[in-house]
């Protein structure tokens with residue numbers, strides 16, 4: 001099939017050479033600017049598009065898919081998470097969905113580790129002292145944090161990013177525990193010296209740090225609900241580089257405010273909630289603006305993956321990174 005005939009709608013500006021390469025191969029319209037795209041504009045653009053390239057800031061739900069033109073046959077997401085796309089409805093309508101796994105694994109795990117260090121070693125509190133000019137010099141008991149070595153890291157979701165987190169935490173001397181839908185096979189589990197817990201409650205209860213690394217799906221929504229959060233040690237901290245929806249953010253906020261948890265490092269928040277202002281007030285909480293995969297390298301490689309998925313589809317094959325409902 002000549003790819004030139006395929007009409008592609010891109011909702012955000014992508015790295016320049018990704019955009020340039022896409023424009024060589026397809027008939028591309030970048031309908032967005034560098035802001036999330038307005039829904040009406042997206043719907044209008046989808047009337048005569050063959051391929052949509054969205055990002056996580058676009059909600060591709062059943063009403064939007066119902067309003068799209070008949071030609072839409074591929075949603076080539078620029079990003080790994082697909083919780084903003086109704087994959088089941090897309091499939092029913094004969095629309096394939098692909099994502100960009102693998103290329104953001106190491107960078108997201110780096111950020112998970114950075115958050116863990118920042119919270120346990122109270123880095124942002126220290127930095128605030130320097131910025132506010134109130135540091136009074138070294139003192140034996142000032143800003144004491146917690147050592148990572150010897151502590152138990154509980155990884156919720158042992159996919160690519162969870163395993164990358166485990167490798168890093170091992171290097172810091174942490175003990176690795178995890179909960180996953182399926183136990184890893186021995187070839188993966190043994191080098192990580194990771195202990196599998198079939199019961200999430202058990203993992204939550206023993207961990208000094210919980211790292212959320214599972215995708216957001218209907219079955220992981222509020223997996224860390226108020227009941228489970230209460231099973232955590234009061235000295236424990238939680239780190240989330242996945243999706244806000246996996247944690248009941250209101251319950252987490254209440255517990256952090258009440259001192260029932262020692263801290264949190266969050267890169268992601270519940271959709272539509274914005275950042276809870278009460279989280280911003282807490283010194284033991286480090287907040288980042290969803291930047292786990294924000295390296296130049298990852299964003300470039302994500303673009304290259306999108307291009308491969310589009311080209312493979314245009315050549316009449318299934319995109320290599322196709323997402324099907326049974327994976328979710």
Ligand SMILES: O=CC(=O)O
Nearest residue numbers: 056079080081293
């Ligand atoms: O969160 C980032 C992604 O899903 O790619």
